[in-house]
Amino acid sequence: MDFELFKAWFTLENMMELIQRYRSFGPVPGILLPMLEAFLPFLPLFIFVMANASAFGLWLGFLYSWVGSCTGALLLFLLIRKYGRKRAFSFILKHPKIRKLMDWVDDHGFGPLFLLLCFPFTPSVVVNIVAGLSKINIYQYMLAVSIGKMVMIFTISFIGYDLHSLITQPYRTAFVFLVIFILWYVGKRIEVRLNKRVEKGDNVEKESEMELKKGRSLHED
Numbered sequence: 001m002d003f004e005l006f007k008a009w010f011t012l013e014n015m016m017e018l019i020q021r022y023r024s025f026g027p028v029p030g031i032l033l034p035m036l037e038a039f040l041p042f043l044p045l046f047i048f049v050m051a052n053a054s055a056f057g058l059w060l061g062f063l064y065s066w067v068g069s070c071t072g073a074l075l076l077f078l079l080i081r082k083y084g085r086k087r088a089f090s091f092i093l094k095h096p097k098i099r100k101l102m103d104w105v106d107d108h109g110f111g112p113l114f115l116l117l118c119f120p121f122t123p124s125v126v127v128n129i130v131a132g133l134s135k136i137n138i139y140q141y142m143l144a145v146s147i148g149k150m151v152m153i154f155t156i157s158f159i160g161y162d163l164h165s166l167i168t169q170p171y172r173t174a175f176v177f178l179v180i181f182i183l184w185y186v187g188k189r190i191e192v193r194l195n196k197r198v199e200k201g202d203n204v205e206k207e208s209e210m211e212l213k214k215g216r217s218l219h220e221d
Helices: 002-008 012-023 029-039 047-058 060-085 087-094 094-106 110-117 122-133 136-161 163-168 170-220
Strands: none
Touching: 012 029, 012 047, 029 047, 029 060, 047 060, 047 136, 060 122, 060 136, 094 122, 110 122, 110 136
16 A cells, blocks of 8 residues: 555544444554554544544543553653664664754753643654653653643644534634644744754864864874
């Protein structure tokens, strides 16, 4: 199957139909879909959460999405923490931006992880991998994941709970799109700041190396 066609299949209507088809399995489909997204970042978490809220109701849908997403994040974190420094993942460790993000997480801990995970447009798989490679305490990590995803998933669940009113009540639709835009914008600003910090760290490191080389040259002369 073509990959683009595969991605296009993950629509809200298809996910709601899938959940209804396997409703006899109870909460399993609602938990499993967000859990898979932690390992396959091209899957639309936003759609999964909205489908759960529509199929199971606001609170149960939120709970299933939250449990699944947090469980997937923890499993990925533990896998990276255990095997991330093996030879098979050495290319990740050698990437300069990954190294800088790891150092940044080591220095700041809970705060940046919590903020990043509050926003649905943050690539959570990158955050989980970096956290797994860093030295952050697992309890700090799980606290950041559980609270950050709670904020993000409840916001999306609230949007997906009553889609009919989004169509019949234009002011609510406008409010929802405003919230989505704010989440997207803040997430992008955090991403930009992270990139600037990484680039600044790269520049400082290069300047230090140049100063060191210059000092060696003067010493040799």
